[in-house]
Amino acid sequence: MFMIKPGFTLMCLLLLLNHAAMASYTLVYTGNLNGELEPCGCTLEGDLGGIKRQVTMIDQLRRQNPDLLFVSSGGLLIAEMPSDRIRSDYILRGMKFLNYDVIGVQARDLAFGAHFLKRYKLPFILSNAYGKPTFAYQKTLHRQSQSFTFFQWSVLPPQTLLKDPHAETMSAQKRLAKKLATAKNTGTITVVTTNLRLAAAKKILPLKNIDILIIPSRQDKFAKPVQIKNTLLLQPGARGMRLGLLQFEVRKHAQRVRIHHWQQRIISLPKTIPDSPRTKTWYTAYNAALKTDYEKQVALRKQREQGKSPYAGAEKCRACHAPEYQKWQQTRHPHAYEDLESVGKNFDPNCVACHSVGFNRPGGFLNAGLTPHLSGVQCESCHGPAQAHVDSDGKTPTGNHQWKKKQICAQCHVGIHSPSFNLETYWPKIAHGQKTGK
Numbered sequence: 161m162f163m164i165k166p167g168f169t170l171m172c173l174l175l176l177l178n179h180a181a182m183a184s185y186t187l188v189y190t191g192n193l194n195g196e197l198e199p200c201g202c203t204l205e206g207d208l209g210g211i212k213r214q215v216t217m218i219d220q221l222r223r224q225n226p227d228l229l230f231v232s233s234g235g236l237l238i239a240e241m242p243s244d245r246i247r248s249d250y251i252l253r254g255m256k257f258l259n260y261d262v263i264g265v266q267a268r269d270l271a272f273g274a275h276f277l278k279r280y281k282l283p284f285i286l287s288n289a290y291g292k293p294t295f296a297y298q299k300t301l302h303r304q305s306q307s308f309t310f311f312q313w314s315v316l317p318p319q320t321l322l323k324d325p326h327a328e329t330m331s332a333q334k335r336l337a338k339k340l341a342t343a344k345n346t347g348t349i350t351v352v353t354t355n356l357r358l359a360a361a362k363k364i365l366p367l368k369n370i371d372i373l374i375i376p377s378r379q380d381k382f383a384k385p386v387q388i389k390n391t392l393l394l395q396p397g398a399r400g401m402r403l404g405l406l407q408f409e410v411r412k413h414a415q416r417v418r419i420h421h422w423q424q425r426i427i428s429l430p431k432t433i434p435d436s437p438r439t440k441t442w443y444t445a446y447n448a449a450l451k452t453d454y455e456k457q458v459a460l461r462k463q464r465e466q467g468k469s470p471y472a473g474a475e476k477c478r479a480c481h482a483p484e485y486q487k488w489q490q491t492r493h494p495h496a497y498e499d500l501e502s503v504g505k506n507f508d509p510n511c512v513a514c515h516s517v518g519f520n521r522p523g524g525f526l527n528a529g530l531t532p533h534l535s536g537v538q539c540e541s542c543h544g545p546a547q548a549h550v551d552s553d554g555k556t557p558t559g560n561h562q563w564k565k566k567q568i569c570a571q572c573h574v575g576i577h578s579p580s581f582n583l584e585t586y587w588p589k590i591a592h593g594q595k596t597g598k
């Protein structure tokens with residue numbers, strides 16, 4: 161045994177060293193949350209997941225392995241009902257407890273605008289947005305002596321985000337390919353999350369420089385990892401019902417590191433996983449916010465059914481204020497709601513408020529079907545509710561009769577919504593009333 165050639169001993173030693181240097185890493189990953197803050201619990205089979213259980217589980221996994229990497233491919237939010245804004249707000253707050261290392265931004269996460277996401281200071285990345293970067297392009301994490309770089313490719317709605325969808329996509333594609341190549345050549349493990357399906361991902365993304373590709377699974381369940389040449393394909397299930405855990409080793413092949421041994425575990429989150437006590441206050445506040453909103457909606461509906469609204473609508477003003485009405489019709493204000501419709505945002509409460517009359521106020525605009533007489537920017541957007549004024553033949557002053565011009569405009573012409581607003585130049589375009597002449 162001690163007689164073997166020195167060359168062979170050296171090789172054994174090298175192998176041994178190599179083996180000793182081979183560290184093991186853990187990646188915990190999730191797919192689209194799709195607004196699932198918690199399961200409805202209507203059926204036992206469906207009672208899986210939810211942020212409260214996820215927090216319990218990730219806390220436990222981190223206690224076992226503080227070095228684990230935790231990534232979400234995004235798609236967190238939901239924007240189908242007015243109350244979804246509340247749910248989305250609490251989902252983003254809930255992300256703080258989970259303390260993800262990286263979260264991808266998907267189109268659905270932009271439903272309430274990019275600024276809505278920015279407020280929460282979460283580790284968002286987006287590697288194919290155009291224009292001024294709102295989110296980090298990529299994120300690199302170090303574990304032991306290995307670096308990991310994460311990228312996100314999202315299918316974004318062309319009409320709202322891209323000026324020239326084809327050209328923008330091509331240049332974003334080239335840029336990502338370059339970044340991935342650089343990362344690979346400097347010894348990084350690259351992880352790309354995306355909401356593309358596999359066929360599209362293969363076309364758009366340079367798999368040869370991607371170690372781990374995370375795409376959505378076709379259903380709520382996680383799929384088994386698949387190796388495509390050097391890329392390990394992971395397919396997390398949606399709606400936060402389970403967590404995927406990948407354990408792997410990393411090995412060097414001709415200057416490039418590659419995923420070596422890997423093993424996947426799927427952790428489901430049934431009712432038996434207790435809610436994390438850390439989330440208790442957050443969850444109580446969430447339910448309280450929903451209740452307040454619900455009661456507000458009921459009050460609005462009740463008022464509408466009783467036909468009582470403090471708003472009259474511009475048509476009612478016409479009879480006594482013909483010149484003002486005429487002037488108003490010549491401005492952009494009456495078309496504010498149509499313009500919202502033309503960009504498909506007339507169901508975003510975040511937009512409707514400034515493009516209609518009295519939205520979110522009792523008796524105000526609800527939608528184009530129920531309250532057509534209150535769409536667009538009208539007399540009462542500026543003058544305040546005036547039904548009582550109409551009923552009294554003008555004797556009761558309008559709701560905002562004591563407001564200064566500046567204050568009236570500032571309800572809407574603020575910040576990014578009207579960067580070039582200047583009362584001196586804007587008022588003349590809509591001027592009416594006796595004091596200023598017609």
Ligand code: HEC
Nearest residue numbers: 273499500503505510511514571572573574577578579581
């Ligand atoms: C705080 C009030 C406010 C909110 C909220 C708001 N807007 Fe506006 N919007 C304005 C004002 C004011 C203008 C006119 C700006 C100007 O010309 O200076 C405007 C103009 C527009 C126009 C017309 C642009 C044009 O070229 O004529 C569109 C379209 C529009 N907004 C869409 C949206 C969408 C979509 C949202 C929601 C994501 C939104 N707005 C939210 C106040 C608002």
Ligand code: HEC
Nearest residue numbers: 474477481484485488538539542565568592593594595596
């Ligand atoms: C974009 C905001 C805005 C809209 C829309 C608007 N107004 Fe005005 N209106 C004003 C402001 C501001 C004044 C105050 C002018 C001043 O102080 O010189 C004014 C003045 C008036 C006056 C004269 C008040 C006075 O004491 O001289 C009347 C009447 C009036 N508006 C009626 C209307 C009617 C009717 C409509 C709808 C057909 C309408 N306004 C739409 C902002 C608006």
Ligand code: HEC
Nearest residue numbers: 472473476477480539540543546550553554556557558561
């Ligand atoms: C039946 C006639 C009548 C109708 C309808 C009417 N007004 Fe008037 N309005 C008047 C009279 C009269 C005055 C003057 C009151 C005064 O100077 O004491 C007036 C004054 C105003 C003023 C300036 C004083 C104030 O209260 O702010 C505004 C603004 C105004 N109206 C807006 C409206 C709006 C908006 C509507 C529609 C929702 C409307 N009016 C409908 C008769 C009417």
Ligand code: HEC
Nearest residue numbers: 492493495496499514515537541568569571572586587589
């Ligand atoms: C309830 C929200 C709201 C209020 C209050 C409001 N505006 Fe506007 N304004 C808008 C919106 C929305 C548009 C864009 C309409 C469109 O083009 O779709 C707009 C457009 C305009 C435009 C046309 C801009 C252009 O380039 O043609 C002018 C001018 C203007 N507003 C002046 C004013 C002035 C002056 C005041 C205050 C007296 C005022 N607005 C109050 C929402 C508002």
